[in-house]
Amino acid sequence: MLSITGLPAFNDNYIWMLADSESQTCYVVDPGDAQVVERACQEQQLTLAGILVTHHHADHIGGVNALTKDRSIPMFGPAHDNISVLTHPLSDGDTVNVFGGTFQVLDTPGHTKGHICYFGQPENIGPVLFCGDTLFAGGCGRLFEGTPAQMLSSLTRLSQLPEETRVYCAHEYTLSNLKFAHAVEPNNTEIAERIQQVQQLRRLGLPTVPSTIALEQKTNPFLRTALPAVQQAASRFSGRPVNSNEDSFAIIRQWKDNF
DSSP states (O other), X not given: OEEEEEEEETTTEXXXXXXXXXXXXXXXXXXXXXXXXXXXXXXXXXXXXXXXXXXXXXXXXXXXXXXXXXXXXXXXXXXTSOOTTOSEEEOTTOXXXXXXXXXXXXXXXXXXXXXXXXXXOOTTTOOEEEEETTEEXXXXXXXXXXXXXXXXXXXXXXXXXXXXXXXXXXXXXXXXXXXXXXXXXXXXXXXXXXXXXXXXXXXXXXXXXXXXXXXXXXXXXXXXXXXXXXXHHHHHHHTSOOOSHHHHHHHHHHHHHTO
């Protein structure tokens, strides 16, 4: 039986652990903190079998050296994102075998130039996406290295995955993202309803992720930049006409950066 567990790290990160109860082994995604992973493995009596990373930022790879020291553990990650310790550099279209299932590698530049995501359908779980800092619940990552056109293309690609795909992003940013989404689309009742649900989860100390592709399509402004309501909001914010979907995205992203 496979399971996915979120391991909270730092202020708002999630390290995702994909565990197999039969073999008592696990893979982790974006282990920024080695101690968090080691503690979870000890508590659940699991042996670390592999590491997947989405991009090179320290809060995603900071625990790698400690986790691989004196151990032969495969480390998968983006070939074009300057991570020297990878044993398996990956590019778009490559696959990773995890517990007999296949994860497809998707190039998703924008947050960083080499950012990748992992899409798979593990046995007994269904379609899942480990998307790092590309797609967030209610938002998307900042453009530290890529362009608006790259990020828009990456998000469009992810939005075309099956609607039931569970979205495992790497940060607990949902409430602040949705407050911005509400500013963009104040008449979107599904955003208002989602804010209430998320506030209740946070009051209980519970995570607000994973999300789903279907929910993001309805409530995430960065997947909705082609819609008239979002483009009108972008135009009001910028004080000029919106010329294209890419222009709409760039304005909304700039707005969010300063929200």
